[in-house]
Amino acid sequence: xxxxxxxxxxxxxxxxxxxxxxxxxxxxxxxxxxxxxxxxxxxxxxxxxxxxxxxxxxxxxxxxxxxxxxxxxxxxxxxxxxxxxxxxxxxxxxxxxxxxxxxxxxxxxxxxxxxxxxxxxxxxxxxxxxxxxxxxxxxxxxxxxxxxxxxxxxxxxxxxxxxxxxxxxxxxxxxxxxxxxxxxxxxxxxxxxxxxxxxxxxxxxxxxxxxxxxxxxxxxxxxxxxxxxxxxxxxxxxxxxxxxxxxxxxxxxxxxxxxxxxxxxxxxxxxxxxxxxxxxxxxxxxxxxxxxxxxxxxxxxxxxxxxxxxxxxxxxxxxxxxxxxxxxxxxxxxxxxxxxxxxxxxxxxxxxxxxxxxxxxxxxxxxxxxxxxxxxxxxxxxxxxxxxxxxxxxx
Amino acid sequence: xxxxxxxxxxxxxxxxxxxxxxxxxxxxxxxxxxxxxxxxxxxxxxxxxxxxxxxxxxxxxxxxxxxxxxxxxxxxxxxxxxxxxxxxxx
Numbered sequence: 001x002x003x004x005x006x007x008x009x010x011x012x013x014x015x016x017x018x019x020x021x022x023x024x025x026x027x028x029x030x031x032x033x034x035x036x037x038x039x040x041x042x043x044x045x046x047x048x049x050x051x052x053x054x055x056x057x058x059x060x061x062x063x064x065x066x067x068x069x070x071x072x073x074x075x076x077x078x079x080x081x082x083x084x085x086x087x088x089x090x091x092x093x094x095x096x097x098x099x100x101x102x103x104x105x106x107x108x109x110x111x112x113x114x115x116x117x118x119x120x121x122x123x124x125x126x127x128x129x130x131x132x133x134x135x136x137x138x139x140x141x142x143x144x145x146x147x148x149x150x151x152x153x154x155x156x157x158x159x160x161x162x163x164x165x166x167x168x169x170x171x172x173x174x175x176x177x178x179x180x181x182x183x184x185x186x187x188x189x190x191x192x193x194x195x196x197x198x199x200x201x202x203x204x205x206x207x208x209x210x211x212x213x214x215x216x217x218x219x220x221x222x223x224x225x226x227x228x229x230x231x232x233x234x235x236x237x238x239x240x241x242x243x244x245x246x247x248x249x250x251x252x253x254x255x256x257x258x259x260x261x262x263x264x265x266x267x268x269x270x271x272x273x274x275x276x277x278x279x280x281x282x283x284x285x286x287x288x289x290x291x292x293x294x295x296x297x298x299x300x301x302x303x304x305x306x307x308x309x310x311x312x313x314x315x316x317x318x319x320x321x322x323x324x325x326x327x328x329x330x331x332x333x334x335x336x337x338x339x340x341x342x343x344x345x346x347x348x349x350x351x352x353x354x355x356x357x358x359x360x361x362x363x364x365x366x367x368x369x370x371x372x373x374x375x376x377x378x379x380x381x382x383x384x385x386x387x388x389x390x391x392x393x394x395x
Numbered sequence: 396x397x398x399x400x401x402x403x404x405x406x407x408x409x410x411x412x413x414x415x416x417x418x419x420x421x422x423x424x425x426x427x428x429x430x431x432x433x434x435x436x437x438x439x440x441x442x443x444x445x446x447x448x449x450x451x452x453x454x455x456x457x458x459x460x461x462x463x464x465x466x467x468x469x470x471x472x473x474x475x476x477x478x479x480x481x482x483x484x485x
Binding site for chain 1: 436437438439440441442461462463464465466467468
């Protein structure tokens with residue numbers, strides 16, 4: 001009896017307390033009310049099911065038959081919808097969540113570049129950006145095939161690029177082209193110039209006009225082989241430039257490296273103990289205004305001042321803030337013997353000269369002098385090397 | 396006289412007797428269910444006895460755990476454990 005669609009309409013389980021159940025039942029069915037599953041649980045109480053819309057009629061009948069009715073259970077779609085209606089904001093939240101999730105999942109959040117060895121990641125990202133792809137762009141707004149073509153045109157070193165979207169991630173797979181060596185342009189006028197000061201020992205000139213000879217002293221920046229081909233007219237003794245070439249050649253020269261180093265015999269050795277205090281102050285109209293101040297109890301100390309401009313909300317104001325760090329220092333008087341002093345000075349000089357001399361040069365000569373004075377020792381180190389000093393300079 | 400005539404008509408036309416004669420039709424399914432058509436209302440309902448009035452008198456059904464599954468103008472469907480059905484013409 002209508003139980004199939006009763007769920008959609010909504011049904012109610014009612015409990016009735018009455019002494020006149022038979023009259024009540026007869027009245028209900030005579031009024032055309034659907035009623036089913038009537039079950040007597042004790043002498044006066046009975047449970048039955050009706051449709052939700054019949055509840056008012058049942059109430060009237062109950063009044064006539066002097067019975068009390070009570071709703072025990074509500075079931076059906078109508079009640080569910082009613083319940084949901086009371087939880088509007090909750091449902092709104094769920095819908096909002098789904099929409100947001102969908103929206104966010106349509107955005108590229110990560111760009112993963114694979115396969116690049118010499119081309120920097122930034123360069124690829126930059127050219128992606130020019131084509132409208134960056135972190136935060138929508139996926140459906142981009143035409144990946146078109147972007148691929150554009151990038152291939154932009155970056156010549158790429159032979160293949162493949163863009164694919166994997167969820168919120170953009171995968172960029174690239175294959176690099178091995179570029180042909182740069183073409184040597186022989187028409188471009190190029191001079192060969194000295195890198196360092198020195199005396200020329202060897203000079204090989206393949207192309208161009210050499211301006212120096214072996215044995216000449218050249219200075220840094222001096223042109224060794226000129227790209228101009230000069231024709232000297234013997235009759236008039238006039239020189240004129242016939243043409244300019246890309247000069248070729250190698251020039252070797254003797255180069256000096258010289259280092260002086262002093263060491264005093266008596267000296268004060270200062271070592272920091274590790275204790276320090278930090279003061280901060282600003283200078284306004286020449287007055288110091290301390291922000292932080294500690295008392296300086298140190299006997300000997302190093303003071304380091306660090307000056308910064310004060311900025312408020314990103315604007316620089318003409319006030320300097322100074323951070324002052326005061327380190328406690330132990331002072332020790334040390335006396336060196338002459339031998340010790342020489343040893344220290346030599347060691348320092350050696351370190352210094354090693355920094356200056358480039359690697360892979362031909363060492364010709366070493367000279368080492370020491371001068372002992374009243375209270376200090378001087379050491380002079382001189383290294384003579386032979387090395388290539390020529391390099392190309394474009395005009 | 397009238398009753399006999401109706402009886403004859405129904406037999407000759409092969410019409411269902413309960414419709415023509417307006418008498419109850421009782422269908423019992425095993426011991427589980429009793430269906431009474433053409434009833435005239437419930438007289439008594441308890442979990443172990445149900446009495447239904449009809450044109451031929453009161454129908455008394457005894458048993459256990461009776462539930463009225465459906466009730467409408469034409470029929471009553473009872474379920475439970477049916478023990479006996481008694482038709483008394485008073």
